[in-house]
Amino acid sequence: MxxxxxxxxxxxxxxxxxxxxxxxxxxxxxxxxxxxxxxxxxxxxxxxxxxxxxxxxxxxxxxxxxxxxxxxxxxxxxxxxxxxxxxxxxxxxxxxxxxxxxxxxxxxxxxxMQETENEEISREDLLDAGLIAGPGAKERRELLGNILKIGYTNGKQLHKRLMMFQVSRQEFAEAILKLRQEDIHE
Missing domain, CATH: 3.40.50.140 (Rossmann fold)
Known part of the structure; x- marks a missing residue:
């Protein structure tokens, strides 16, 4: 290759x-x-x-x-x-x-990776998905990074990384569904 x-x-x-x-x-x-x-x-x-x-x-x-x-x-x-x-x-x-x-x-x-002002995914979405704070949040972020192929990041940087890679609401929702199917600390 x-x-x-x-x-x-x-x-x-x-x-x-x-x-x-x-x-x-x-x-x-x-x-x-x-x-x-x-x-x-x-x-x-x-x-x-x-x-x-x-x-x-x-x-x-x-x-x-x-x-x-x-x-x-x-x-x-x-x-x-x-x-x-x-x-x-x-x-x-x-x-x-x-x-x-x-x-x-x-x-x-x-x-x-590019800066964007278009905020499709809010910090509230990240909280609702259990990606920020709480038990298992780190493991869920790690799995999400693998699913979306954007790498692992801490809770503070996750929102910025999602925006930089212009992850859409639909991509995010599909990744969260897949994450939940993996049953990580749910």
Whole structure:
């Protein structure tokens, strides 16, 4: 599978994992303290070929993703669920631990993230769905992120993430129905 866009990853091990899964070029951020030189490279890549951001499903990965989204609009974002980015043994979480088929699926499902003023889903909707506060809310958010392929986020950021990915009321309702069928802490 050949990917036209450049894929932004965190480090060399992530590049190795991506190249095992697909034929693609990568840009490595070399950690969460992403510098201006790297941002300029990503900006140039976005203009020339497009960019897919594929960072680890952890706090530093989200920090990198947020920095890129703020600085370089129009990038696609791909997510790998935490449980699919765990090592067979040892510690850590990351793209480098994901199986090739998981990486291919994440890249295939990459989506644009953009700011929007159109609020289809309210914070009240999130409360009603048990996604903010209460027992099991974290697990439901994690499952929702996997269902919608927008990654995991905390309660405060969920509303913003739904808006950035322009999730419609219908998509949200279908995801909540699927979530409830999974019977997570209901």
């Amino acid at each position: 050949k990917i036209k866009e450049l894929i932004v990853v965190e480090g060399k091990d992530d590049t190795t994992a991506v190249k095992r899964a697909v034929n693609a070029d990568t840009i490595e951020t070399n950690g969460s303290a992403i510098n201006n030189k790297t941002l300029d490279m990503i900006r140039k890549a976005q203009q020339a070929r497009g960019v897919i951001v594929l960072t680890d499903p952890d706090f530093p990965g989200e920090k990198i993703r947020k920095t890129i989204a703020e600085q370089i609009p129009g990038c696609k974002h791909a997510f790998i669920a935490k449980e699919l980015a765990l090592p067979k043994a040892g510690r850590g979480i990351g793209v480098e631990h994901a199986k090739p088929e998981v990486i291919r699926e994440a890249l295939k499902d990459a989506q644009y």
